[in-house]
Amino acid sequence: MLPDTQTLIDAGRLIQWALRPHARPATEEEYQHLIDRYRDQVPFRECVQAICRGLGVAVTAAGQRGVVLTPDDDSVFAMTAEYYHRSGSAEDRLIDGFILVAILATFYPRAQDLEEDPLLVRPPVTVEEVERTLRMLCEHLEEAARTQPDPTVQEVTAGLDEAWRAYQNRVATKTTSDGRASASTTLQMIRRAFGTLQQHGCVSIVSRNGNEAYQPTWKYQVMTQEESVARLASIVRTLIATREA
Amino acid sequence: MNEQDGTPLDTFDTQFFSEPALVLWDPLLTRQLRVLLHADRLLSLQSRDDHRPPEFQHYASLSLALKLFDLIITHTGLGQDIEHSQAIEELLPLLEAMDRGAGIEPERARAVHMAERVLATLYNEEERRGPFKLDYTTFEQGEAVKRTLSVRLLEERHHVDGRTVLRLSNECANLLLNALTVNLEDAQVAAEAIIEWQLKRGRIQEARGSSQWALQHSMRLREHIERRLLDTRRDLHSVDWREEMRHTLDDALLHVRTRCTVEHSIVATARELREQLEPGSRQAYQLAEIIELIETCRQQHLILERRLLEAPRIFFEEQERQIFTLRPPLLFPHPQNDLLAPLLSLPRAHVVQTLDTIVSACFPASAPGMFSLARYLHYLLQPRREAQVDSVPIQPRELIDTDYDQTRFTAEMVERAEHYLAALEQPKRLSEVVLAAQDAGESVAVLEVLVFLVMDYFDEQDSPEPEKLPVYVLKTDTQQFWLSTVAGDDVVLYPKQNRKEHQHAS
DSSP states (O other), X not given: OOOOHHHHXXXXXXXXXXHSTTOOTTTOHHHHHXXXXXXXXXXXXXXXXXXXXXXXXXXXXXXXXXXXXXXXXXXXXXXXXXXXXXTXXXXXXXXXXXXXXXXXXXXXXXXXXXXXXXXXXXXXXXXXXXXXXXXXXXXXXXXXXXTSOOOOHHHHHHTOSBTHHHHHTSOSOOXXXXXXXXXXXXXXXXHHHHHHHXXXXXXXXEEETXXXXXXXXXXXXXXXXXXXXXXXXXXXXXXXXXXXX | OOTTTOOOOOSSOHXXXXXXXHHHOOHXXXXXXXXXXXXXXXXXXXXXHTTSOGGGTTSOXXXXXXXXXXXXXXXXXXXXXXXXXHHHHHHHHHHHHHHHHTTOOOOHHHHHHHHHHHHHHHHTGGGTTXXXXXEEEEEETTEEEEEEXXXXXXXXXXXXXXXXXXXXXXXXXXXXXXXXXXXXHHHHHHHHXXXXXXXXXXXXXXXXXXXXXXXXXXXXXXXXXXXXXXXXXXXXXXXXXXXXXXXXXXHHHHHHHHHHHHHHHHHHHHHHHHHHSOTTOHHHHHHHHHHHHHHHHHHHHHHHHHHHHHHHHHHHHHIIIXXXXXXXXXXXXXXXXXXXXXXXXXXXXXHHHXXXXXXXXXXXXXXXXXXXXXXXXXXXXXXXXXXXXXXXXXXXXXXXXXXXXXXXXXXXXHHHHHHHHHTOOSOEEHHHHHHHHHHTTOOHHHHHHHHHHHHHHSOGGGSSOXXXXXXXXXXXXXXXXXXXXXEEEOOEEEEGGGHHHXXXXX
């Protein structure tokens, strides 16, 4: 039996609330009412989930702190590399991708951290800590590559050289002629990544001992533990299998 | 060991000692031991004070921690939950008092630093906010068993309004509220009986404190039940629905229904007593506060009752969703070693092809952006952002001419070699010139310079001033020469005055 029109409208309203990065059920009565209805009424929940499937998103969590939606790869609601950094070059986008994964790895330095209750707030991290995570890994990979010959010109042209070289060759900081911090340095790119995550309600800015740091929100922690890590692991397995083939 | 048959010698008569061990160790003692261990981490704060730098040794960490706990307990769940920065501010007056008591000039930065250290210790920042691990020995069936207790004291939790607030762990709250061996529900019964007794005998002030305590217990119970239900939604296997949850729900449902009756009685008694007091008096005001607190307790119990009634439905739904659906086992990879490092080591082109998937995995679903003329105008009218000078300025370089290389041939050697070329009067083969220099006792280096100069003069076009070259070098045939130190084409050297004649001839 098809749901009635009002149910469909309410389902759409709930999805709309979930797409707003900073909406909170505690401050929005309609949002809270729709979440309670989602949790308590199975037909309404099934209706919301069906509409989400059609939109290419999935309901990862629904609770007193809101609804977390995660997009499929081909969903119009998914963030793409080009949309994330419109004016960047291909190499800039590659580094942006590494930075986003490094932010996740810095928030969760151990595998067992991913098993903890997402209500427990993760310790805040700074821009410099993320930079250190990536630089250390690149240095280890560079050390391991010293026994191997340098990549050939053809390999570099075809993009078959190792990806860590792109990050290693990028400086951490420099100034432009008018005294501004250059936007193409890794520290500025990390700062921009945190800024974008904050716009999407994934991190909040805190101050610890006078330093600016970023703390993940409940939404980011739930999304990471339920979806992000599994999808990234699947990508890595596929790429490794492709390379070995 | 017995040397004859290898059996172990009985150092102790185990039969004699086993029965007393079974009798002497009550399981209640294990529970008390675990409770005492929770206090260990708190008491260790005091021993840390002696190892701090001298400027911090006059601060009492344990006192600061207790004040902090009191603040959290007082504000939890009443709409005023305390945040990290707020806790720091609340501790500053205590720290200032300690400074004055030690005869030290109060300093805000030092006080904030000390408060941060206390909080970091309670969070267990050394283990990245993991639980404290404490070993203890208990006795089970006559055998000593060593176990590890995981203890949390202080946590940050996401609040429903989006803030990050401080909360005590259940263990720490129970410890502080004197719940050493008492069951949670029994403590609440005792508290409410105390309230009723105090009201009947006019002990209103004590009743108010006990009422607050009763509210805290009610909220703890509700959170406990809700957390188990949430755990069930996440993973059915993590909750024991056969025994633990069945007994918990039955007991909690009976308790809630009984408590509502008792609380109704308390409120009725309090209202009756309030009628007898003078309106607006201090006692009447306090009694009104007690009534409001008990009403809040009843509301909490009604909410809890609703959750308890829907618990079986949640169980059946999750059972259908989780148990009767095949799902792969969830094993978390190591984010740095299993995700980031492999991505960095892969070929660049391969990673670029999957960038969209990587980026979309790191963000929640978001509404696609649409152009807004109003927002664009706002963006254009924004003031220019200030320059962030957060990098090291690069000093302009001062370039100076330097020559730190030691030349192979000295200026004297070059001059000696040039002398042989400048002294030519007739065209000669190179080998003749080199032999003449060798016979004159010139060193090998001078002979090498001589040959290099000839090579340098060979192509006039390479020289910036060809008319100033002392000789003109021409290869007329394929004749070659070999000497002890040099060898090569035996070119012909024409003196400077013969250049023009040759040019006309060619």
